[in-house]
Amino acid sequence: MNTAILQAEQFGIGTILLRLCLALLCGGIIGLERAKKHQSAGFRTYMLVCLGSTLTMLLGQYEYYLTHIAGSGSADVSRLGAQVINGIGFIATGTILVTDRQEVKGLTTAAALWASACMGLAIGVGFYECVAVGILLIFLCIHVLPFFENRISENSRYMNLYIGFQSVEDVRTIAKYMKSQNWKIYGIDIEKGNKNTKGRFQAAFSIKLPEKQPHSQVVAMLYELDSVSTITVI
Numbered sequence: 001m002n003t004a005i006l007q008a009e010q011f012g013i014g015t016i017l018l019r020l021c022l023a024l025l026c027g028g029i030i031g032l033e034r035a036k037k038h039q040s041a042g043f044r045t046y047m048l049v050c051l052g053s054t055l056t057m058l059l060g061q062y063e064y065y066l067t068h069i070a071g072s073g074s075a076d077v078s079r080l081g082a083q084v085i086n087g088i089g090f091i092a093t094g095t096i097l098v099t100d101r102q103e104v105k106g107l108t109t110a111a112a113l114w115a116s117a118c119m120g121l122a123i124g125v126g127f128y129e130c131v132a133v134g135i136l137l138i139f140l141c142i143h144v145l146p147f148f149e150n151r152i153s154e155n156s157r158y159m160n161l162y163i164g165f166q167s168v169e170d171v172r173t174i175a176k177y178m179k180s181q182n183w184k185i186y187g188i189d190i191e192k193g194n195k196n197t198k199g200r201f202q203a204a205f206s207i208k209l210p211e212k213q214p215h216s217q218v219v220a221m222l223y224e225l226d227s228v229s230t231i232t233v234i
Contacts, residue, residue, distance in 0.1 A: 015126075016058065023047075023054035023123045026135050030116050033142045034109055049091070049113055050120040053084050057124020081121050088117040112142060157209045159218060164202045164230035171203060173227050181221070184208040200229055 024047050031046025060081060092110035115138050122130045163174060171190060178185055187206035209218070219231050 019054055019058065019123050019126065020051060022131070023050045023120050026050055026119050026123065026131065027116050029135060030112055030119070030138055030142065034112060046113065046116045049088065050116045050123070053081075053088075053117045053120025054124040056084050057081055057121050061125065081124075084117055084121060085114075088114050108142075112138070154215055155212050156215075157212060159205075159207050159209065159215060160234045161205045161207065161219075161222070162202060162230075162232040162234050163205060163222065163228055164200045165227045166200060166229065167227075168201055170201070170227035174203075174205070174222070174225065177222075177225060178205070178207060182210040184210075202230075204234070 027047035027050030028043060030050070031043045034043075034046065060079065092113045095106040095109040095113065115134075119131060119134055119138070122134060165171070165174065168190065171188065175185060175188070185205060185207050187204070189204040191202045191204075215233055219233065222228050222231055
């Protein structure tokens with residue numbers, strides 16, 4: 001009887017309201033940074049993903065309550081939660097794209113969506129300690145760590161450059177200049193010009209610098225070449 005009372009309390013209006021509101025809050029916190037950067041999955045998307053995950057876990061718990069406590073039968077509480085983890089992949093995949101500059105975008109957004117779904121599952125079962133630590137670490141990854149990531153990548157010896165030029169012969173000029181600076185080239189992918197590039201050729205260069213050097217300085221050096229029209233660090 002005590003077990004039945006305890007289970008029934010899990011579905012009181014106060015508990016349900018707390019968990020659903022907490023899901024909206026946590027999803028909003030995660031999605032706020034993505035919304036500021038005008039990502040495809042923004043503020044409302046994260047709130048809905050987290051809310052939906054919470055509702056799923058509440059539904060799983062309620063199904064367990066009905067079959068094991070209030071009636072007969074069997075139900076697996078984790079079954080619906082597992083489907084959320086699998087299903088969120090379809091939404092997350094839609095945020096990942098490869099640009100015409102061979103640059104992959106949306107991975108952080110997809111990972112944050114997946115984390116938001118997991119956060120909703122934790123809220124749905126009332127694992128508040130996990131929620132508190134999880135939201136803190138996710139917030140740290142999204143808002144604080146990019147500063148350190150940019151510092152590390154800016155001073156890395158490896159660079160991927162997307163360079164625009166007028167003719168395919170300019171590739172030799174650019175490559176010759178890079179070698180004169182002792183920059184090791186370990187990959188060149190040339191693309192023919194089209195209407196979007198106004199007839200310019202473009203190529204992705206993967207290079208390794210002989211020593212740590214600010215990437216902005218490398219870009220400035222390449223812009224001194226007459227054959228170079230555009231440069232994008234990818």
